[in-house]
């Protein structure tokens with residue numbers, strides 16, 4: 130049954146929220162976990178759809194997966210009996226490609242369905258494949274599958290033509306048990322790259338330089354058991370920071386690494402939001418009209434593309450003219466049409482959104498076009514006067530755990546209800562009026 134969110138806007142978010150583990154780190158780490166035949170314990174796992182789909186795929190190839198609780202999983206890869214992964218569900222997530230690097234690295238063979246993920250433009254994987262080929266693998270794409278195999282993998286100097294999070298992680302996975310030394314130049318530097326490298330190192334890999342643009346990997350012959358806790362999710366944290374600011378609230382966002390949020394905190398401060406940093410928390414508050422700015426998405430430590438729709442929504446409510454330039458993905462402004470139904474004034478020219486700030490928004494029936502855009506629409510709904518319903522929330526559930534629960538705990542009027550359930554709508558309206 131398809132669900133939707135119903136939101137009554139206009140309440141400032143106040144209180145405390147605890148951020149979960151980083152989805153994009155967890156996806157790389159779960160794939161890495163199957164590379165040892167010993168048992169691995171992973172903690173601070175976010176309980177979101179993408180993670181659950183990947184775990185199903187890992188179970189599907191024969192690995193032992195024991196979900197101790199929603200946030201802790203034990204994986205043993207010694208029982209893997211298949212290196213072919215081809216399910217409808219796995220085609221829908223982006224990170225299925227990490228199983229390619231992990232299986233190729235461990236067994237010198239992997240056949241994985243071409244990845245899907247959010248429709249935010251063309252998302253080639255040529256750099257992943259270039260990396261595998263450089264390590265000595267043969268790679269063929271046939272019938273919607275990527276088939277890779279090698280007699281053995283041998284370390285190589287690899288220069289990435291574009292800074293790619295996925296390719297950097299995938300090449301690290303494939304190279305950590307290759308013979309000799311691999312160097313990845315022009316590597317991505319995102320916090321989750323560092324986290325996947327730290328996890329692999331905790332299993333006995335020898336990876337240096339993760340977090341810089343040059344990663345050096347000395348191949349090891351085997352990996353061993355490990356217990357590991359995933360870093361907090363930078364984007365979930367950023368989303369709550371923007372939601373607090375947009376609703377003129379005051380929220381303490383706990384279990385974060387403030388250093389990872391600097392690009393977001395910097396921009397929020399620039400437009401007049403108060404951001405106070407603690408060791409593992411940030412407090413975000415705002416009580417006056419915010420001002421305009423210019424933002425361009427860039428690889429880390431630049432402003433994250435995964436925060437682009439949320440910050441654009443905030444700027445849509447700030448005074449003056451702002452511009453948001455999307456430099457990573459080619460089609461990431463699909464939410465703008467939905468936002469305009471709520472009264473925003475945004476014009477998209479190529480990869481630039483020109484935003485004329487408005488004073489207020491009004492509720493509307495809208496549809497989430499993808500994961501982060503969906504989160505941005507929720508923020509708009511929380512600000513808007515009246516009721517907003519948001520369809521296609523399965524996108525949002527790919528990356529946000531209990532989004533409505535966390536928002537409600539901060540004072541929002543927001544509920545998940547079945548689509549086309551007029552009674553549920555009336556019940557919600559009665560409850561919040």
Ligand code: UD1
Pocket residue numbers: 153156223224251252253254255256257258291292293294295296317434435457458459
């Ligand atoms: C990851 C994240 C996603 C985030 C993105 C950028 C996961 C599962 N997803 O996606 O949430 O928005 O990083 O921070 O971690 N490119 C190529 N060839 C390639 C690979 C990438 O041209 O082989 C291009 C892409 O089209 C894009 C840019 O490089 O323009 C960055 O993509 P990449 O960093 O690879 O993104 P993903 O790993 O897909």
